[in-house]
Amino acid sequence: xxxxxxxxxxxxxxxxxxxxxxxxxxxxxxxxxxxxxxxxxxxxxxxxxxxxxxxxxxxxxxxxxxxxxxxxxxxxxxxxxxxxxxxxxxxxxxxxxxxxxxxxxxxxxxxxxxxxxxxxxxxxxxxxxxxxxxxxxxxxxxxxxxxxxxxxxxxxxxxxxxxxxxxxxxxxxxxxxxxxxxxxxxxxxxxxxxxxxxxxxxxxxxxxxxxxxxxxxxxxxxxxxxxxxxxxxxxxxxxxxxxxxxxxxxxxxxxxxxxxxxxxxxxxxxxxxxxxxxxxxxxxxxxxxxxxxxxxxxxxxxx
Amino acid sequence: xxxxxxxxxxxxxxxxxxxxxxxxxxxxxxxxxxxxxxxxxxxxxxxxxxxxxxxxxxxxxxxxxxxxxxxxxxxxxxxxxxxxxxxxxxxxxxxxxxxxxxxxxxxxxxxxxxxxxxxxxxxxxxxxxxxxxxxxxxxxxxxxxxxxxxxxxxxxxxxxxxxxxxxxxxxxxxxxxxxxxxxxxxxxxxxxxxxxxxxxxxxxxxxxxxxxxxxxxxxxxxxxxxxxxxxxxxxxxxxxxxxxxxxxxxxxxxxxxxxxxxxxxxxxxxxxxxxxxxxxxxxxxxxxxxxxxxxxxxxxxxxxxxxxxxxxxxxxxxxxxxxxxxxxxxxxxxxxxxxxxxxxxxxxxxxxxxxxxxxxxxxxxxxxxxxxxxxxxxx
Ligand SMILES: Nc1ncnc2c1ncn2[C@@H]1O[C@H](COP(=O)(O)OP(=O)(O)O)[C@@H](O)[C@H]1O
Ligand SMILES: [Mg+2]
Numbered sequence: 001x002x003x004x005x006x007x008x009x010x011x012x013x014x015x016x017x018x019x020x021x022x023x024x025x026x027x028x029x030x031x032x033x034x035x036x037x038x039x040x041x042x043x044x045x046x047x048x049x050x051x052x053x054x055x056x057x058x059x060x061x062x063x064x065x066x067x068x069x070x071x072x073x074x075x076x077x078x079x080x081x082x083x084x085x086x087x088x089x090x091x092x093x094x095x096x097x098x099x100x101x102x103x104x105x106x107x108x109x110x111x112x113x114x115x116x117x118x119x120x121x122x123x124x125x126x127x128x129x130x131x132x133x134x135x136x137x138x139x140x141x142x143x144x145x146x147x148x149x150x151x152x153x154x155x156x157x158x159x160x161x162x163x164x165x166x167x168x169x170x171x172x173x174x175x176x177x178x179x180x181x182x183x184x185x186x187x188x189x190x191x192x193x194x195x196x197x198x199x200x201x202x203x204x205x206x207x208x209x210x211x212x213x214x215x216x217x218x219x220x221x222x223x224x225x226x227x228x229x230x231x232x233x234x235x236x237x238x239x240x241x242x243x244x245x246x247x248x249x250x251x252x253x254x255x256x257x258x259x260x261x262x263x264x265x266x267x268x269x270x271x272x273x274x275x276x277x278x279x280x281x282x283x284x285x286x287x288x289x290x291x292x293x294x295x296x297x298x299x300x301x302x303x
Numbered sequence: 304x305x306x307x308x309x310x311x312x313x314x315x316x317x318x319x320x321x322x323x324x325x326x327x328x329x330x331x332x333x334x335x336x337x338x339x340x341x342x343x344x345x346x347x348x349x350x351x352x353x354x355x356x357x358x359x360x361x362x363x364x365x366x367x368x369x370x371x372x373x374x375x376x377x378x379x380x381x382x383x384x385x386x387x388x389x390x391x392x393x394x395x396x397x398x399x400x401x402x403x404x405x406x407x408x409x410x411x412x413x414x415x416x417x418x419x420x421x422x423x424x425x426x427x428x429x430x431x432x433x434x435x436x437x438x439x440x441x442x443x444x445x446x447x448x449x450x451x452x453x454x455x456x457x458x459x460x461x462x463x464x465x466x467x468x469x470x471x472x473x474x475x476x477x478x479x480x481x482x483x484x485x486x487x488x489x490x491x492x493x494x495x496x497x498x499x500x501x502x503x504x505x506x507x508x509x510x511x512x513x514x515x516x517x518x519x520x521x522x523x524x525x526x527x528x529x530x531x532x533x534x535x536x537x538x539x540x541x542x543x544x545x546x547x548x549x550x551x552x553x554x555x556x557x558x559x560x561x562x563x564x565x566x567x568x569x570x571x572x573x574x575x576x577x578x579x580x581x582x583x584x585x586x587x588x589x590x591x592x593x594x595x596x597x598x599x600x601x602x603x604x605x606x607x608x609x610x611x612x613x614x615x616x617x618x619x620x621x622x623x624x625x626x627x628x629x630x631x632x633x634x635x636x637x638x639x640x641x642x643x644x645x646x647x648x649x650x651x652x653x654x655x656x657x658x659x660x661x662x663x664x665x666x667x668x669x670x671x672x673x674x675x676x677x678x679x680x681x682x
Contacts, residue, residue: 197407199404200407200409202374202394202407203401203403203408203409203468204409205373205374205393205394206374206394206395206399206400206469207395207400207420207421207424207468207472208395208396208421208424208425208472209395209420209424213424218409221411
């Protein structure tokens, strides 16, 4: 290949991820955002205005005039949406925290295991993905319902006298989210712990640090990058989660994914659901961008 | 050997029957599964000694050091430190500190907090910690790097941070595992002398692991040459070089010529070995059986090459032929082929070499050496 050819090639390679982002993130987002500025209509598609190239420039300008932020204003006026957002964030937050509490010791154990076992352990963590997500969530109904496996077990062991009501409560949602997203928490933490140099722990002990304190002063801080990555990988999809609250949570469960689904399917209100989705995206993206900026600045300062 | 800077006048506690060892390994064995890494090893190290464990990679040096630090438990035997059996003491309570081969600096802490880490563990007051850290930074000449993170330093600077961190707590013993392994040659040589100065200045006991014989010779008061989990010889660098006790040590340290033969006579502090080219007449206390196989080790610089046969008949001598000449700047190495076909190595300082009419290729020469030039090897 000529020098120029290889330069063009390397530019193209860089372009690929950008092109991906543009086509599969930016373009869909612009479409959703534009729908959120429309009003509902009994038509196909169920909103107006609809842009048609046939209308010409004048038609498009006219259409743009019809767009408005009414749906967003509506979201702030009805407490239902705000509560749904807040409750989603709360449920996702609690689930993420619980997932972290469970995943960290598992990841730690895996990283401490003999080297030859690790690929097998990793396989076991990913194994549930071989079964359909939906089937696994349904299985939890069978486990958690009042006459389900869990209650039968606890009753027969004599630990409880009457069945626990778990299904259709927030606890069922926590269990569902933690169970479904656990691998996403385990894997980044494991990868951070696994590449840590064991001599760092020895150095800490050598300098007078007992094992538990060495964990908090060395191991944990060095695994923070994995913890943050894991928390994001669980928290972000959990906020918008629809299937788990729908199947395991009760009718009174308020989560934004469910609200969105109702607006979109039952009420056929595309513009409003598009506005709900846009706000959800902003709620998630803005703090992340802010956080990453802070981190980058902190690293700058270290130099 | 270039440097003899480590010869300290009258520091030889090991030769004094009244002085007690500071560290004692007593019949230490360490097994990993079926594999014996350290094999029934006994070794004494004295207070304020600069002690080197020297041996090829995999011979158990690090394992021995790690047992002293408390990271490995001996399978059997005991380790006494300052009069106390340290078997049950965990690493975080031992009065020893270690400088790790990989440095093991905490990447999430600055140079300053790395050095202060051990002091904070001890609950030392903040002001004192700051003072000690400043002092350590000054000692290793890194004052202006206090706020940096380890990954923003060069290899040599990291090495000095690791050293400062392991010295900050003023341990009774400093353990150094291949401390200079990652440095380039020039920096390594400079740092060797810095380490020696530091050890003198602070009056500590240093135990250093190395596979580099020159490094061990330069720095240590005494060297333990190890092989396969055993100590083969413990002695000062000069003794190890001049009087290796075995073929292994002779071969391992520097260049050596080994002359083989059979014992012809022995007794009254003298040994005579009949070989193919020489009849080696030498001094030695051992009294091997007449006719037994024996080996005599002599260093290249102790062999003399000359055109004329030595006048003194008591000198060991053989004819030979120059086979190869290597000019090394400060000295010249001659490879001389003896009548039996054996090639010996001799070296001569160029300051002593005849400038006019020097000995050249294929010339017939005499190789000779004094009776005290080498030693009879024990095995
Ligand atoms: N934790 C361990 N498990 C099994 N074998 C080990 C372990 N540590 C060291 N060894 C083995 O013990 C021998 C000595 O190792 P080491 O003391 O590190 O040698 P070196 O002299 O190079 O420092 C090596 O053969 C090494 O493979
Ligand atoms: Mg080693």
